[in-house]
Amino acid sequence: MTELTKLGVAAIRDGVASGAFTAVEVATAFNSNVAKAKALNAFIVETPEKAIEAAQAVDADRAAGKPLGKMAGVPIGMKDLFCTQGVQTTAASHILEGFVPTYESTVSAKLWKAGAGMLGKLNMDQFAMGSSNETSYFGNVISPWRRNDGSNAALAPGGSSGGSSSAIAARLCPAATGTDTGGSIRQPAAFVGISGIKPTYGRCSRWGVVAFASSLDQAGPMARDVRDCAIMLEAMAGFDPKDSTSLDLPVPTWEAGLNRDLKGKRIGIPKEYRLDGIDEDIAKMWDNGIAWLKDAGAEIVDISLPHTQYALPAYYIIAPAEASSNLARYDGVRFGLRDLPEGAGLQDMYAATRAAGFGEEVRRRIMIGTYVLSAGFYDAYYTQAQKVRALIARDFENAWASCDLILAPTAPSAAFGLGEKNADPLSMYLNDVFAVPASLAGLPAMSVPGGLSKDGLPLGLQIIGKALDEQAVLNAGLAIEQRSGFTAEAGEWW
Amino acid sequence: MRGLRLNSVQDLRRKPESGGKMSEYRIQGxxxxxxxxxxxxxxxxxxxxxxxxxxxxxxxxxxxxxxxxxxxxxxxxxxxxxxxxxxxxxxxxxxxxxxxxxxxxxxxxxxxxxxxxxxxxxxxxxxxxxxxxxxxxxxxxxxxxxxxxxxxxxxxxxxxxxxxxxxxxxxxxxxxxxxxxxxxxxxxxxxxxxxxxxxxxxxxxxxxxxxxxxxxxxxxxxxxxxxxxxxxxxxxxxxxxxxxxxxxxxxxxxxxxxxxxxxxxxxxxxxxxxxxxxxxxxxxxxxxxxxxxxxxxxxxxxxxxYFPDPDLLPVELDDAFLEECRASLPELPDAKRARYEAMGLTAYNAAVLTAEAETAFWFEDLLAQGVDAKQGSNWLMSELFGALNKMGKTLDESPVNPKQAAELLGLVADGTISGSIAKQVFEIMLETGQAASAIVEEKGLKQTNDTGAIESEIAKIMAANEDKVAEYRSGKDKLFGFFVGQTMKAMQGKANPQIINDLLKKALG
Incomplete structure (x- = not known):
């Protein structure tokens, strides 16, 4: 049975369809892995019965000769940011602890309809705010990876989709949903040696996804390889009339369109991403990536994205501004935590509930967001940041005149140890420096494994594409995947 | 960023001239x-x-x-x-x-x-x-x-x-x-x-x-x-x-x-x-x-x-949408009032009938039934408003609808009943909700043009009032009204007043 958990999305789908094994066998195997991996703290809620139920339905459909969905028989992990009907949804916060939605997010509903089953709700940074999964109310997620120095230090799985990355790397699930506001799919994927794609803003519905920063939030798949990401993204994407910002476009057949031949493609290498003092391992991996893409037939061109240095500051104004407003609904009035001290009035209840219900990082960002929107500061911060955002988008537009894709590192370093960076928010925020520009521009971007660091930890290569051109991003990802020879796995210690 | 410019169109219709002056209001401190x-x-x-x-x-x-x-x-x-x-x-x-x-x-x-x-x-x-x-x-x-x-x-x-x-x-x-x-x-x-x-x-x-x-x-x-x-x-x-x-x-x-x-x-x-x-x-x-x-x-x-709601896209209105909005607009109070005045209504009637949408819509319905504008407006302003006022009801609560009212006014217009009979019929309509024609039929209120019957009543009245006939003939013209009244009374109000007039003039010489 252990063999089944070595399989990815495509292999499981094909094996279930061909009758090589049943969906229930697959679900049972992954349920068992989930149950054994408490030490990773990847799940907030485990739902083995949901996984079995969905698998039984797929097996029954197959027996009845009915057509099977894109994800038929594939059990997955669901980031706890997605509202799931009848299953607690907390965004890893105390304020939503015990909240059980009566509704199902559009993305998760699409996955269930495609035949996927739910293994459980994955831990994450609280309200998706964090880059190391250390802000969860339900405790840190531990990466299955360890450095090769024998230190056994617990490492960060990245964030905010750290439960997703850790669970996939530890083979607790073949794939999982992630959400990416400023790198939350790509950076954790890079930290654990898996793939993840943030599609063009508007591809996946935000309906039923607990909002962090509405103009940036975008769901996407995280999986073991590029093909698995393509399959799962097809199941997740699509127009949703319930989300005004959702794109009313047909969903491409990305899996069928996969093509590792990059002849005729021009790959841009942005000089601004080659920071002073860039990590040696990262620089080497990037050079390898360039060589692999050249080998795949692509032409390499140097490009400039001149406003890159302003992306991170702009992001840390826009995202908190939106968050400060989006999180106002957690007020203790209608659902979730309510802290009503003896004799307290309405304002006291708000203060007590929100102080107790939000973690430190969430409170910090609400404060930042409230500040940058307040009278007298709005123009200096929010308006300026929006202008920067427009300039960042224009940088990419200009770059597309000379290239079709951009190759860069996903993160400035390999995974760091838990507790190493959480004392200094700024050094934590710097983790997103390469991820944030594509988020601000709403562009599709993917992380694929690019090699190992000297410490034996995975590193990620990021491919950024033109709006709506996920296919080109996936194809370049595939070309890298087939040349990098990345087969390293975390040894099972949990 | 796409579409940040404010692209607005000027309304195509007339732009009114700058404001006039109303009474001065002052607080005396x-x-x-x-x-x-x-x-x-x-x-x-x-x-x-x-x-x-x-x-x-x-x-x-x-x-x-x-x-x-x-x-x-x-x-x-x-x-x-x-x-x-x-x-x-x-x-x-x-x-x-x-x-x-x-x-x-x-x-x-x-x-x-x-x-x-x-x-x-x-x-x-x-x-x-x-x-x-x-x-x-x-x-x-x-x-x-x-x-x-x-x-x-x-x-x-x-x-x-x-x-x-x-x-x-x-x-x-x-x-x-x-x-x-x-x-x-x-x-x-x-x-x-x-x-x-x-x-x-x-x-x-x-x-x-x-x-x-x-x-x-x-x-x-x-x-x-x-x-x-x-x-x-x-x-x-x-x-x-x-x-x-x-x-x-x-x-x-x-x-x-x-x-x-x-x-x-x-x-x-x-x-x-x-x-x-x-x-x-x-x-x-x-x-x-x-x-x-x-x-x-x-x-x-x-x-x-305040900041732009990131959950929503900007609202962009196209020509077709604006055109549909414009085409769906009804005639507005000021335009309607001017039109009513042009139709011969008094300025007062036109103002009252257009001030509230309910009144205007009611009146429009009445006109749509083919009622003459002047006749209809006078009736609405005096008879219907009077009756509703007495009952303490609004126009929306009127027991008589425009179609029923039009039938009543039609009976007057074609000479079937006289104006005074119409008042009686209207009262019955308010009480019973019956149709005007049914009431007229049932109560036998139809106006008569039977000259023979009228002449015979005139003869009787003249015979009974020889002194007044003499006074009239010696120049006291005012007595003509007396004879009209007597004749109408004798005809139980159902005689055509024009015919009474003509026949009386002939008989009195």
């Missing part, structure tokens, strides 16, 4: 006369089946929290989707006040915490409202054609969500929240501070309500809260610098609004003349005590942290 400066922000609930950003019903008077969707309750992950009908109604309203319609507008979030505001922000339009500058012409007494007129500028109309309602009387220690109104679409219609007396404010609100009802974008029902006004008042020495204003919130009747202005202006004058200063603040009007009182001062004012 110890230091002389004071002028009052008033601006109104009217919140009008948009007539629509469902809320501004959700599919919930907007019905009034339902069980608490029975018209609440996941979006209205601001559950996690819920998103607003604009209701196009609400935007359409706002655009039509803008067109009806000759306002600039902004082809590109946007929704902003107004952030504040309150228990009746589930999202923690109200979705509104601060920076780019859907409707820009317009104006409304008002007359102090709309029923008096000679009353002076004035143009009140409209700064903007924007669309926003209503909040829910707190209920403090349900439990000894707790307050309850009813979210039925949460998310209902409102238009905020903001006037320029062009209003200078309580009477003008009243006339403005009446005219605005009439226009909204004509357009069908708001039912104007102030008792149910479909329309309410925030009243900005300041005072100054005539022609002087503008004074500090106060804002009296949520006034829900025209009478209360006029009282609130009167009280507030007087309060400000007294305050200043006694060495005090007006504080910029929000006030409430208490209709029982007929006074305003402070709700919160500027220092306590919220910082609403």
């Amino acid at each position: 110890n230091t002389g006369a004071w002028e009052v400066v008033i601006g109104l922000e009217v919140h009008a609930q948009i007539t629509s089946e469902s809320k501004l950003f959700s599919g919930s019903s907007t019905g009034f008077g339902a069980e608490p929290n029975s018209h609440v969707s996941l979006v209205d309750a601001a559950m996690p992950g819920m998103l607003p989707v604009p209701n196009r009908e609400c935007l359409r109604q706002a655009v039509r309203t803008g067109m009806a006040i000759n306002a600039q319609i902004n082809r590109w507008s946007r929704f902003d979030r107004k952030n504040y915490f309150y228990a009746d505001l589930p999202q923690g922000y109200q979705i509104s339009q601060l920076y780019h409202p859907i409707v820009g500058e317009g104006e409304i012409e008002v007359t102090l007494n709309e029923k008096d054609p000679d009353s002076p007129t004035k143009k009140i500028g409209i700064e903007r109309i924007h669309v926003e969500q209503d909040a829910g309602k707190l209920m403090h009387d349900q439990h000894p220690t707790m307050s309850f929240v009813d979210l039925n109104r949460s998310g209902v679409a409102l238009m905020e219609i903001v006037s320029r501070p062009d209003i200078s007396s309580p009477q003008e404010a009243g006339a403005y609100l009446k005219k605005l309500r009439s226009i909204l009802r004509y357009v069908g974008s708001c039912d104007g029902n102030m008792e149910q809260g479909s329309m309410r006004a925030d009243v900005n008042v300041s005072v100054r020495k005539p022609g002087g610098e503008l004074g500090t204003r106060t804002e009296t919130k949520n006034v829900n009747s025209i009478r209360f609004m006029m009282q609130a202005i009167e009280y507030e202006a007087q309060r400000q004058v007294d305050l200043i003349e006694n060495g005090g200063a007006v504080v910029q603040e929000t006030r409430l009007f208490d209709p029982n005590k007929m006074e305003t009182r402070s709700m919160r001062s500027k220092e306590d004012a919220h910082d609403y942290r």
Whole structure:
């Protein structure tokens, strides 16, 4: 049975369809892995019965000769940011602890309809705010990876989709949903040696996804390889009339369109991403990536994205501004935590509930967001940041005149140890420096494994594409995947 | 960034000339006369089946929290989707006040915490409202054609969500929240501070309500809260610098609004003349005590942290949409009044019949039945209004509908019954709801043209009144009326008056 958990999305789908094994066998195997991996703290809620139920339905459909969905028989992990009907949804916060939605997010509903089953709700940074999964109310997620120095230090799985990355790397699930506001799919994927794609803003519905920063939030798949990401993204994407910002476009057949031949493609290498003092391992991996893409037939061109240095500051104004407003609904009035001290009035209840219900990082960002929107500061911060955002988008537009894709590192370093960076928010925020520009521009971007660091930890290569051109991003990802020879796995210690 | 420019079109219709002058309103203080400066922000609930950003019903008077969707309750992950009908109604309203319609507008979030505001922000339009500058012409007494007129500028109309309602009387220690109104679409219609007396404010609100009802974008029902006004008042020495204003919130009747202005202006004058200063603040009007009182001062004012709602795309209106809005507009009060006058109605009748949408629509229905405009307007103004007045009913509650009335008036017009018989028939119609023709048939009220019968009655009357016949023939013309009356009485009112006249003249010589 252990063999089944070595399989990815495509292999499981094909094996279930061909009758090589049943969906229930697959679900049972992954349920068992989930149950054994408490030490990773990847799940907030485990739902083995949901996984079995969905698998039984797929097996029954197959027996009845009915057509099977894109994800038929594939059990997955669901980031706890997605509202799931009848299953607690907390965004890893105390304020939503015990909240059980009566509704199902559009993305998760699409996955269930495609035949996927739910293994459980994955831990994450609280309200998706964090880059190391250390802000969860339900405790840190531990990466299955360890450095090769024998230190056994617990490492960060990245964030905010750290439960997703850790669970996939530890083979607790073949794939999982992630959400990416400023790198939350790509950076954790890079930290654990898996793939993840943030599609063009508007591809996946935000309906039923607990909002962090509405103009940036975008769901996407995280999986073991590029093909698995393509399959799962097809199941997740699509127009949703319930989300005004959702794109009313047909969903491409990305899996069928996969093509590792990059002849005729021009790959841009942005000089601004080659920071002073860039990590040696990262620089080497990037050079390898360039060589692999050249080998795949692509032409390499140097490009400039001149406003890159302003992306991170702009992001840390826009995202908190939106968050400060989006999180106002957690007020203790209608659902979730309510802290009503003896004799307290309405304002006291708000203060007590929100102080107790939000973690430190969430409170910090609400404060930042409230500040940058307040009278007298709005123009200096929010308006300026929006202008920067427009300039960042224009940088990419200009770059597309000379290239079709951009190759860069996903993160400035390999995974760091838990507790190493959480004392200094700024050094934590710097983790997103390469991820944030594509988020601000709403562009599709993917992380694929690019090699190992000297410490034996995975590193990620990021491919950024033109709006709506996920296919080109996936194809370049595939070309890298087939040349990098990345087969390293975390040894099972949990 | 795409489309950030404000692309607006000027309304194509006539632009009225600048305003005339109405009566001067002054408060006489110890230091002389004071002028009052008033601006109104009217919140009008948009007539629509469902809320501004959700599919919930907007019905009034339902069980608490029975018209609440996941979006209205601001559950996690819920998103607003604009209701196009609400935007359409706002655009039509803008067109009806000759306002600039902004082809590109946007929704902003107004952030504040309150228990009746589930999202923690109200979705509104601060920076780019859907409707820009317009104006409304008002007359102090709309029923008096000679009353002076004035143009009140409209700064903007924007669309926003209503909040829910707190209920403090349900439990000894707790307050309850009813979210039925949460998310209902409102238009905020903001006037320029062009209003200078309580009477003008009243006339403005009446005219605005009439226009909204004509357009069908708001039912104007102030008792149910479909329309309410925030009243900005300041005072100054005539022609002087503008004074500090106060804002009296949520006034829900025209009478209360006029009282609130009167009280507030007087309060400000007294305050200043006694060495005090007006504080910029929000006030409430208490209709029982007929006074305003402070709700919160500027220092306590919220910082609403407005910013563009990232859940929503900008609203872009295309030509076809605007054309449809324009084509769907009804004839508006001023145009209708002019047309009625051209049809031969008196200025007074035309004014009264067009002041309220209900009256105008009723009259239009009557005309549509083929009734002569003058006959119809006279009948409506005297007979129907008189009867409704006596019964204490509104036109909407009239027991006689335009079709039934048209039948009655048709019987008069074609000579089947006389005017006086028509009054009797109408009374029976009001009581029984029977059709006019059925009543005439049943009671035998048809007018007779039987000259033989009339001649025979005339002969009898002349025989019985030989003295009066002699007096008439010797020149006392006034007695002619006596003979008409006697003859009509003898004919039980059913004789054709013209025939009586002709036959009498012949007989009396």
